[in-house]
Structure formats: C-alpha cells, structure tokens
Amino acid sequence: MTCRIQLSHLSLMLLVLLALEVPFGFVYARSELARFSNAAELGAVTLAEVCEEKLERGLASDLPELARTYARRTGSGVTVTDRDGIVLTGSDTDNVATAGRNLSSEEDISTALHDRPAIGIHDDPASGGDVLFATVPGNSNGTVPCVVRTLYPVAPLTEKIHATWAALAVVGLGVLAVVALIGFALASSITRPLRALERATTQLADGRLTDPPAPDRGPPELRRLAVSFTHTATRLQHLLHAQQSFASEASHQLKTPLTSLRLRLENFEPHLAPCAQHSLNQAIDEVGRLSRMVQGLLALARLENSAITPEMIDLDAVVADRAAIWTAFASEQRVDITVAAARAGRVWAVRGTLEQIIDNLLSNALRVSPPGTTITLAAATAQAGSDSTPLTVELHVMDQGPGMTETERHRAFDRFWRAADAHHDGTGLGLSMVQRLTHASGGEVTLNATPGGGLDAVVRLRPAREARPRNNATALQKYSPLRGHS
Template identity: 80%
Template structure:
C-alpha cells in the first residue's frame, strides 16, 4: 500500500507539473520567437533607412560594405535590392548580385510597400531561417528593399535550454514530493502493517503482539482499537471452547463407559428373547460414544490453527495401504497402490493418515468379497496459468457406489444414506473434508468408471518431481496396529465409521 500511495502522490504531482510547465514552455518559445522577429524587423527597418539615404546621395557603392558590417554585428545575412528588385548586394550568396528577385514573395510584397516577416526553408542554404523583408519608405515610391536573414539555431538552443531547466525543476519537485510522500505513506500504512501482522497472529491461533492504538491517522487508531477488542473477545471464546472440549471429553466418556458396562452386566439375567434388544442397546451406546468422540475431534480441529507442512504423500499412501491390507484380506478384499509418484505435498501433520484411514474404512464397509480397493496417486500437472496445479490421490472401491444426490450430501455432518447401517456416525467424511481444506486442498466424490465410488483428494504440491511408476503393495507387514483405532499424533482422532455410503453389512475393522 505504501507503493500505491507514493505512486498516487507522484502521479498527481506529475499531472500538476505537466499542466503548469508544458503550457509555460510553449508560451515562452512563442514569445521568444515573436521578440526575435520584432527585433529583426526593427533592425531591417533601420538598415533600410540608411540604404535609402545612401541611394539618394548616389552612394550605392557603399551598400556592400554597409551590409557586411551589419551582418557581422548582428550575425545575419543581408540582401539589398533596388526599386525594380535587382540585387545590389548579398552577404550570404554574392553571386546573386544583379539578379532580379522581384518574383520572390517577400520581395514582391516589400516592393508593394508591405513588410514581410516569417520563417523559410529556401531563402538561405543550411536550413530554416527567420527573414525580415522591409521597404525603404521615406518617399512616395519604394527606392530599395532590405532583407535580413537570421539562423534559428541560437533561438532553438535557448528554447531547448529552457525546456531542460523546466524538466530538471520538475524532476527536483518530484524527488522532494517522493521523499515527503514516502514518509507520509509510511506513517499512514504503519498501523495497517501492524494490523496485518496482528491478523496473521490471530489466524495462527493467538494474538501476542496487538497493534498500537496511538499511532497513525485517527480513523486507523479507532480501527486498531476495535480490532484489539474483537481479537480479545475471539481469543476468550476460543479458550472457552477449548476448555469445554477438554472437559466434555472427560465428562462424557466416563458415564458412557459406565452405561455400557452396566448394560453388559444385565446379560446373564435376561431372558433369551431380550438378548437382541440388549445387543442393540450396547451397539447404540457404542455409536453414541464414537459420535461424541467425533464431535470433540471436529471441535478441536476447528479451534486449532495448524500450519501445513511438507509431507511425502507416496510414503503415507504406501504405509496406510500396508496396514489396511491384512484387515481387507479378512474380508477377501484386495488393496493395491497404483499410479505415478505424487511427491511431497502440503498437509496438516497427521491429516493424511486420518483422511486415508476414514476413506479406506468406508470403502471396506461397502466392498463385496473378491473386489479391489485401489489407491492411485498422480503428480501435479504442468501449471496452465488458469488453475493452480494439485497433486491427487484417488481411493476407488468396487462397491454399489452412491447417487449424485448422495454424493452432494455425503460431507454434511450426521448425514447417512437411507440404507446405511446404524453403527455409523455420519461424521467421517465431514472430518475428511475439514482436514483436506485445512491442508489447503479439497476432496470430491465421483462415480468410478467401472462402478463403485472414487474419492479424489487434491493437495498442493511442495515441489514438482519427475514421474515414475509407484511400487504396488498387496501385502502388509506381519505386525499391524489396530486400524479401527487410527489414533493420530495430532488430536488422537479415531475412525468415525460414518457409514454414509454403506449398502452392505460388513464388520468394520
């Protein structure tokens, strides 16, 4: 903003200088030309009177000396003709003596007792000259005509010097205005820079350096005061929400766990006909527990401002595929990794693992035995200047898929398909979308080309890498952690198993 303010000051001053100096320069050049013409005409009139006197006394032989003397004194060229236009003397071209110049316009006008003054390109060799042609008019007839020729180079040099002086003055004024404008712009924008710095701090989660409220224009001081009050209020609300999430996480887990234990204790004392209802109640308590955990996880995620870091997408995909392969094998479902290396991407720490785990959990719910879940990575394409290039990860299953309406609503909180099982919470895809957006990317659900669902995650690449074939992983390591409890380093978020696209009952891992 400092640069724009400075440019506005300089542009305004430049317009003022142009409006003042350009007309002044043209007026000065015009006045100098008029003065020069008037001086030349007066000199020619004086010389014509002397030449007329010489001719009246029969001293025509003195005219060449008189003309040369005048020419040396004034730096001009002199031509004198008689009453018929015959050249008596010419200091510029002596060979024209004796010629008849009565046909030339300025000589003809002077012979008709009309002085002529102007600029011509043809009266003297060497370019443009100022001429002043006047008659001797002390008698009724025109006894002689005097033409004086002046080079315009001295006048042009004088005018150019004036233009140069005006330009230097203008540059000097602009330099002074630039210094003053820069100081003024810095004074005006200093509170704005402080506000920008404070806004960035607030976006990172905590305002440690509030903007000063006693600097800059009054309007910006008031803005800084309002911003500080607003930021303080927001920080107070965020701390209150964080405290609520922490307390609720502890206070809600204990009674839910106790309720489940009490329900399980009823099992030996119930009639066989009530066993099914007890199982349903225990399942609902478990789903309620997962839902509470999901809501608390989303609250912590929305209240925290985590900065994305460079993460190796290919390594994370390979690792998660290896962990989930054994669980998929129990359902006779294959997990493969394909595509080309995507390279490093920007992502919130721990987000990629949670995204992949939730999407694989949903895909495994709906995948029939004998099918394959494919994790395909693709590097960022070449930047076409219209849309930023994004690396992609596709998680494609061969289940029944989802309708277009269901795909549009799948990311809504608590939404599940009408034929989904009741053990889902409807929060998994919502968390996937929130984690992807926090990483600076996006996620979409598309219909797979050969049936099923294609979950596409797009993330910002950290750098462009040369593509090469990604190794395919079909078997996991012998030692596997419990995938159904994908606790992450950041937030300890468990898989929510939202079941939004579930259409067939399978035991979730």
C-alpha cells in the same frame, strides 16, 4: 498499493506539468520569434532611414561601408537597392547582393518598392538553413528612393528555444523526482499500517496472532481499523480457546458418566428376566453408540479449531500398517483385506490424519461387508484431469457390500446422516470426519460405485513433490468439498 499511490501522484503531477510547461514553451517560442522579428524590422527601418538620407545628400559612396558596418554589428546580411530594385551595395555576408543585379522580381523587394515592409522566414540555399528577412522601404515624401533588406540566421534563435525546452524538461523531471520521493514517503506511511494488518491477518489465519498492528501509526481511519481488528482478533482467539477448552474438558466429563452408565446397565444383566434381556442389550448398544458419537463430535471440534500444516507422509507405509492392524478384526467377520501392489510414494498430509481416514473407511467397509467378501486398499498416482493438470495420489478403499445410490453417496458426508435401511450401529460421523481430515491435508474425497455393486471411497491427495500447502485454510480453498456435502 504503494506503487499505485505513487503512480497516481506522478500521473497527476505529469498532467499538471504538461498543462503548464507545454503552453509556456510555445508562448516563449512565439514571443522570442516576435521579439527577434521586431528587432530585425526596427534595425532595418533605422538603416533604411540612414540610407535614404545618404542618397538625398548625394553620399551614395558611403553606403557600402555603412552596410558592412551594420552587418558586422548585427551579424546579419544587408542588401540595399535603388527605387528600381537594382542592387546598390551589400554586405560581404550576403552572397546575393551583387552590385547592379535586379531584385525587383523578388517578392519581398517588390513589396517594399510598393512602400510596404516585408518580414518573414524562408530557406536560404547559400547558408543551408532558414533565415529571417526584414525588407523595408526608405520612404521620402511618399516616394521609395531605396529598399533595405536584412537577413538574420534563425539557427541561434532555434538553439535558444531548444535550450529552453530542454530546461523545461529538466525542471519537469526534477519536479517529478521530488514528487516521487515525497509520494513514496507518503505512500509508505499510508501502506505501512496496511502491511501490518496483512501480516496480522495471516498470523490469525495460521491460528494465533503474535504481532498485532500498532494502533498509533498511519491515518486516523487506519488507526481505528487496527484497534477494531485487534479487538476482533482477541475476541476470536478467546472464543477458539474456549471451544478448545470445552472440547478437552467435555471429552473427560462425558466419558466418565457414559462408562459408568454402561457398567450399571451390564450389572443388571444377572437380575433381569430373560424377556428383558433384549431390551438391555439394545440399551447397552445405544450407550456405546452415544459414547462413540460424543468422541466423534469432540474430534471434529478439535479438528475445526486447529490450525494445522501438512507434512510429507509415506502413504504406502501407512496403508500397510493399517491393513495389518485391521486384518484381525476383519478375520472375525470372515472378511479379507488385501493391499494392491502399486506404490504411491509420499504425499502431503497432516500428521496422524491418514491413519484416521483409513481407520474410518475400513470401519465403515467392515460394517457393510458380508462374510466371504474382500476389502481392497489401493494407492497409486493418477492424472487429476486433462493432460495439462498435475498428478494426484489416489487412495481407494473398495468393499463388496450393498453400495449406495447416487443420492445417498452425495449425502453420506453430512453429519449424523445414515442410510434409511442401515442396520449397523454407526454414528453418522465417520465419513464427515474423513472429509474434513482430507480437506485439512489439501485433498478431497469422493464415493463411487464399484462394478460389483459395492462402494469405492477415493481419497485424492497431493504428491509430496508438489509445492507444500501452507495450512488447512489454503487446502480448503484449493479443494472445495463435494456439492451438497456439509
């Protein structure tokens, strides 16, 4: 913004300078040429009057000296002709002024012989440049006894005009330099509070505002904006802190009564009739499901209220560790867990999220896997799209269960959603948590159908050799969630 403000100031000043200096330069050049022409004409008229007086008095012999003296004094070339255009004399600087030469055919001499002055500029082959000529008649009682032509080189006048243009350019550049310094100072004073607001916004996006913008710098509008922003940021931080406090306190306050309720229900078991045993078991299962749902909601709340930064994690090691832990649980249901031999290497992920992602996906897969089936974990690099797109790391968790329809796969990431024909005790929060954990790590998750009718949960993450995502906000901007998902 500083450059834009300064550029606007310089552009405006440049237009002003051009509007002032260019017309002034042209007016000055024309006035100097007019002054030079008038001076040349006045000098030629004066010399013509003197020459005409000399001829009337019969002192034609004085004309050569008079012409040379005038030429030396004015730096011009002088030619004097008689009434017929025959050269009487000329100065040494006028190579054309050869005594006895007839110049009546030349336009300016012919004009002067008709008692009209001629003034103009033409090219002089002898000097190799332009000259200003002033040809005037020596008028005496309506007759023209002589004609005087004076020639002045235009080069000195041209150099003077060019020097004036150069001076105007230097002055313009100086003014632009001063305006640039002043504009830079003004732009810096205006944008400095904006830069402070930008830094404060970045800090707030990262989770905590440690350097609020100063409310006493910049224009009044920016000062009021800084005060409003600081108030808003403080309020948001207070709300986030309150939510985090609620999540941590609710986790403790809800866990204790739910555990107590479960124990009381289990204590009823010896005293109930066999016909009520089924209802008691269902109540205990519902309490367990409620407990897991509360834990899932609190985990999502903590995740959404935290500013987290991805780190380099060895995906292969995490997959092997979680597979080894879940193998015992899978054996109880006569389900096998296998890990593909391909290696994926390190990926960018928030510390601890990969374990939660794999645990939730394996838990869902075990709920729907019939006995005698296999759950496969495979992690490998894959092309993100076209040949020009970078590689991604894909983690597949594939089961051989009943699978999902396309509509169900799109809704599976909604909170509390469960399939209509689901007979397991899931809470409907597992896949929602997987999606948010994946987004926080800068990746995305999709559900695909497998050829055998099961489900393939694909988690795509960025390989660790790519640029590091700054935080979960940056990751969420880069990887948008699936259409239709919450």
